[in-house]
Amino acid sequence: MNSSRPVTIKDIAKRFRCSPSTVSRALNDHPAINEDTRKNIQEYAREVGYQRNEVSLSLLNKKTATLGVVVPNISNYYETAVIEGLHNVLQPMGYTLNICVTNESYILEKEYLSKLLSNRAEGIFLSVSQETYDSGYYEHLEQVIQRKTPLIFIDREYEDFETSRATVDDYHGAFAAVEHLINMGYKQIAHLKGPNGLTVSEQRFNGYKDCLIKNGMPVRDELIINTNFKVESAILPTKRLLEMDTPPDAIFGVNDQVAIGAMRVVKDKGLRIPQDIGLVGFDNSPISAYTFPSLTTVSRPGRKIGMEASRLFLSQLNASGDFSHESIVLPSELIIRESSLRI
Amino acid sequence: MNSSRPVTIKDIAKRFRCSPSTVSRALNDHPAINEDTRKNIQEYAREVGYQRNEVSLSLLNKKTATLGVVVPNISNYYETAVIEGLHNVLQPMGYTLNICVTNESYILEKEYLSKLLSNRAEGIFLSVSQETYDSGYYEHLEQVIQRKTPLIFIDREYEDFETSRATVDDYHGAFAAVEHLINMGYKQIAHLKGPNGLTVSEQRFNGYKDCLIKNGMPVRDELIINTNFKVESAILPTKRLLEMDTPPDAIFGVNDQVAIGAMRVVKDKGLRIPQDIGLVGFDNSPISAYTFPSLTTVSRPGRKIGMEASRLFLSQLNASGDFSHESIVLPSELIIRESSLRI
DNA sequence: ATATCCAATGCAAACGTTTGAAAAAATTTA
DNA sequence: TAAATTTTTTCAAACGTTTGCATTGGATAT
Incomplete structure (x- = not known):
């Protein structure tokens, strides 16, 4: 019994x-x-x-020691690195991370935020979903603010939303990548862009564009094609690029996955990298160093972002009434490897 | 105010x-x-x-609608796929997944399990850490059993622990991979093995070994080298393999990462894949289809494992007193691509 | 005018734990 | 032996919500 x-x-x-x-x-x-x-x-x-029974204690003390981490997905190297960074700082302090994957869906994002608030999470780290961007709705964030729950944006962000945020300088990373290609003598640089609307996509695109302009090179619309960050989404666009009358001699991929997809197509065409086509990715994912040729890329300090975001959370927590939000932008770093190193 | x-x-x-x-x-x-x-x-x-305030409700109803997912890491494709599968089934039912990353540490695993029990999680999905394997301790699991909290093993498992489990048939996957290499005429097949002691590593290794034996081929110890699943851990071992007096003509990697690392080294040596060296990985990670050459691999149904594990949890939940634990083993599938297709 | 009934609301307990203050018990002091 | 002191234990409230049962007040029927 x-x-x-x-x-x-x-x-x-x-x-x-x-x-x-x-x-x-x-x-x-x-x-x-x-x-x-x-x-x-x-x-x-x-x-x-x-x-x-920690539940009863939570009720009594109004402290749950739980933090929400809301991200569109966890299948990329960068996202998991960010989570690792958060984890490294906050777990030893006794916090439990409640990781919620929105799968880029607005509704799920909204549901998760409600649930986290209902469960009295003491802070929320958010990388907003694609759909949220597209829709432009952000009432679901207002609840969080209203409840004065610290809200920290990681990576992606609403430009005009007053919270703390820790992001990577995608713009200058992209700029450096493209400048490097120009320095290597590439003349027609294509861009496999990320989904429209996302800050990440747009920042990198802007870096690409501005770098071309600054260097007196034309921005050819037909050399800019969208992808969805995934390796397979780079295949058709790259084929299209290579079949053009005046094809590009270099490709800047919005991330490593896309660049690796492009690499495959280029090699299938019998073109040589970097001699015929230069290639640059973004993320410095572990595999990028071991492709053949190895992939020039831009590293994003994911773990650092997580740690900085934790810091922002903690300082907001300890702040008295008036608290000014901080925006932290960490630099990205160009990692030059074989795929762009034309002698 | x-x-x-x-x-x-x-x-x-x-x-x-x-x-x-x-x-x-x-x-x-x-x-x-x-x-x-x-x-x-x-x-x-x-x-x-x-x-x-859901906390108060949880206390009142003794229901938290929270489930723990304890995994060694989330940086691999497979793990995230499993989580996605769990998520797909359980999120719509109102459950919140509490994802805990042990980083292969026994102490963290133990802490997380305690914490989950204290927080009155209603079920726990566990893939035990490397250290737990090595140490052989499992008192921390006894608490879970004692509390009659449903415990479902995913992927890795204690062989002799009485719970439900959903795992992939690594053995036959590995067997099929090696048999395929043999059919392609490869004679000296090396294995880049995973860490000793892990079921995953050992099952694949056993599949490799038994297949060689069954086909009357020698199992050469010097052709079996350990890695830690990561791409960089394949570099030195592969170099060593290729510098041997009688080097292998094929390499079976414990996962895609390792196989891709090996691919790089082989190509650096100027050897051709699959003509000179055949290569097979494991996982069917998204990128494996787009390496050059594309990588023959064994696909593991991660999402399905997550969904099956959910099912096991639910059936255990609805079971009355006497409940017999289930072991589900899903088949893995050989995906033949270019890296092993010698004509 | 009184009994009957129904709609709307309030009471109190419960979930498991902590904690300040009060009470009880044990010990020391005079 | 009584008073004073110290040690140990209990009481009661609190956290936020739900819910069976009791209560209230008004309307209707007789």
Whole structure:
């Protein structure tokens, strides 16, 4: 008849014919408890596998030690690196991360935020979904603000939303990548762009465009084709590029996946990298160093972003009433490898 | 002075000079509430951004609708696919997934399990860490069992632990991969093995070994070298293999990452794939189809594993007292691509 | 005018824990 | 032995919500 109901402090109290308070104090090593009582109770508690019900404590203390991490997906290297960074700082402080994957859906994002608030998460790290961008709705964020729950944007962001944010300098990373291609003598640089509307996509695109302009090179619309960040989404666009009358002699991919997809198509065509076609990606994913040829790319400090975001959260938490939000932009770094190194 | 304390039912009750019960019923559309009262209360609640405190409800109902997912890491394609599968089934049912990354650490795994139990998670999906394997300790799992919290193993497992589990048939996948290499005429097949002790590593290794034996081929110890699953860990081992007096003519990597690392080294050596060296990976990661040459691999149904694990959880939940644990083994599938297709 | 009935609301307990203050018990002091 | 002191334990409230049961007040029927 030993039901699966977890042992409570009351159960133990009954067993020892004492009050719950005594048990609670005994378990917490309160000084005003008789040594014997304490030992007996602790021993018994261990024996029966007592485990403090944190739910009741959360209710009592209004502290859940839970943080929400809301991201569009976790299948990319960068996202997992960010989570690792958050984790490294916050886990040792006793926080539990509640990772929510929106799958780029607005509705899921909204649901998750509601749920996190209902569950009294003490802070939320958010990388907004594609759909949220597209729709432009952000009432679901207002609830978070209204409830004064610290909200930290990671990576993607609403430009005009007043919160803290930790992002990577995509613009200058892209700029440096394209400038490098120009320095290598490439003349017609194509861009496999990310989905429209996303800050990440647009920032990188802007870096690409501005770099061309600054260097007196034309921005050819037909050399800019959209992808969805995934490797297979680069295949057709790259084919199209290579079949043009005046095809590009270099391709800047919005991320490594896309660049690797392009690499495959280029090689299938029998073109040589970097001699015939230069190639640059973005992210410095682990595999980029081991493709053949290895891929020039721009590294994003994902772990650092996570750690900085944690810092922002903590400072907001400790802040008294008036708190000015911070925007942290970490630099990205060009990593030159074989795919663009034309001698 | 508007403190950030969330609005409670009591606050609303005070505002309307009624009892909390009335507010609760009004918000939950209880029929015995006056229509006007209901409307007024609901409107006011929306206005002030009332949000039900789920913590208190959890305490009251002893239901948290929270499930723990404890995995060594989330940076691989497979793991995220599993999580996606779990998510797809369980999120719509109202469950929140609490994803915990142990980073292959025993201590973290133990801490997370304790925490999940303390937070009254209603079920736990576990892929045990490397350290847990190595140490052989599993008292931390006993607590879970003792508390009768459904525990489902995903992917990795203790062979002799009585729970439900959903795993992939790594053995036959590896067997098929090696048999394919043999059919292609490769004679000296090396194996870049995963870390010792992990079921995944050992199953694949066994598949490799048994296939060689069954085909009357020698198992040469010097052709079996350990890696840690990561791309860079394949570099030195592969170099060593290729510098041997009688080097292998094929390499079976424990996963795609390792195979891709090997691919790089082989190409650097000026050897041709698949003519000089055949190559097979494991996982069917998105990129494996787009390497050059594309990588023959074994696909693991990660999403399906997640969905099956969910099913196991649900059936255990609905089971009355006596419940016999299920072991589900999903087949893996050989995907033949260019890297092994010698004509 | 009184009994009957129904609609609407309030009361109180419960979930598991902590904690300040009060009470009880044990010990020391005079 | 009584008073004073110290040690140990209990009481009660609190956290926010739900819910069975009791209560209220008004309307209807007799």
